[in-house]
Amino acid sequence: MNIIVLAKQVPDTHNVGPDAMTAEGTVNRGALPAVFNPEDLNALEQALRLKERYGASITMLTMGLPKAADVLREGVFRGADEGILLTDRALGGADTLATSYSLSQAIRKIRSDRGLSGEDFLILCGRQAIDGDTAQVGPQVAEKLGLPQVTYVEEVLSVEDGVARVRRHIDGGVETVECPLPCLLTVNGSAATCRSRNVKRVMANKHREFTQWGAADIAADPAQIGKAGSPTNVKAVRNIVFKAKESKTLTASDEDIKTLVNELRRVL
């Protein structure tokens, strides 16, 4: 089986420090540590389990600044076989649609370069990235490639006779679905956490360099990439100023708590 895992290097928005914003109110990316998007790690774990069970070649694909090669290396440390970095100024400033187009072009190239036209092919990615929380790139890549998709996957139960059987989260419950390969699965954060690095793999791949592709390599249509290929525009960004309420400050003293509880009784 051939598996592509889509991964993104994201600013760690869960740990936003006081210097995350510049004086002008823009985002200070330099002050935020860059991390492997958490749900992409859940996707990688599902890929590694399939590799152990059925045998598979796992290729990590990411798009970003040259530094994003870190996530490819991290993926290889944990068991992925290869990595490809999509990096080009022309691809920058992309919204989810332009990003999906670029990733889908790279996936087409991987498939044609390696003669992977067959059915034994699976794309796995995280449900969403923590810097945008949109959950759009997975389904959009699937649409661009004309593949079926299953989102919010919690576990790939089996891949047999060209059909993936998966358990997925739905609102208020779970369902089990079957989907023929080739297909794209987005993996939820409630799936198994990713195993840690393998020491031998770390030693062997510490200085590994990865194939880099630019817009020309993936035969990208300039009108569909970067800012030009992005229908959404950020019109305005502002810091929120809440109307300061007239608020009462109380202490934990018995008297203050009594006042509060009386107030609660009054309104309820």
Place this chain on the structure above:
Amino acid sequence: MNSVFVYIEMGDGCKVADVSLELLTKGRQLADELGTKLECACLGDFAGQTETLVAELRRYGTDRIHVFDDKRLFPYTTLPHSSAMVRLLREEKPQICLLGATVIGRDLGPRVSSALGSGLTADCTQLEISDFDMKVKNRDGVVEERHYENQLMQIRPAFGGSIIATIVNPEHRPQMATVRDGVMRKEECDTIHDTEVISHDIDDYTDASDYVVKVLERHVRAARHNLKGANIVVAGGYGVGSKEGFDLLYDLAKELHAEVGASRAAVDAGWIDHDRQIGQTGVTVRPKVYIACGVSGAIQHIAGMKDAGIIISINSDPDAPIGQIADYNIVGTIEEVVPKIIKNLKGTM
């Protein structure tokens, strides 16, 4: 004039999802402002209940209802719903299309937007119509300022909640947005609209290859809480400190007949279930009283509770941002303050 369109999400037992009715209410308001019609599409297995369904959608002011009634359309799978929506939106050419930011809406929306090449903004907390000027590159690559009228302003917190972004997509139609359950209010329309019902044959919109994904098993349980409709909410943040810390909050909630919610930080720490998360990417609540325990007050959290009647914050940090929107700020630790409130409520103090 091109319409405002809403995708209607069907739950079990032929029940329209609340979020879809909330979007119809918002959609009606946007359509009135734009002087256009409100349309919706519902796809499902209605088993003879189409009339009840249509009557309900009509009460929310829908002008045109597109019905696709077929056994294969429930439970939801991506491809038949997306193929039908893509084709229908191409035919109807609405200027705006709204979906719930549910598991279904977040599966369907991006698929449809990709096929149509339109922009989609996830998890909006406000939708408004406005005019604006914006610099755009023309075909020759020259930047010029253009004036746009009656555009959909898609407003959402972004980037860890540190900012509020307004997203627009002036050059592409439809302007698509998803909105979480409970963010908009649902309200039946007081004026009667002449509603046109259009029944479609799903086979005109899908082909056999759209039915390759099969749902083998499905377990849906009733919600374990009623955060959305609760009168009082006790919410815990990272300051609660541990799973055990939340036990205190449950004790307080029991005394007040309240529901327990949490901030994302507490959910991410694994102290409480994800379905109790309050905020932009969780549940939006409008209780009479909101008691925030050890909640710092990230913008995304505030987006989900700011309309509460009275906000009480218990925090050891007197400068926590939530203090700015709270009516009462109790400076102290959870361990100290919460048991005292419980004792007082029990009348033992």
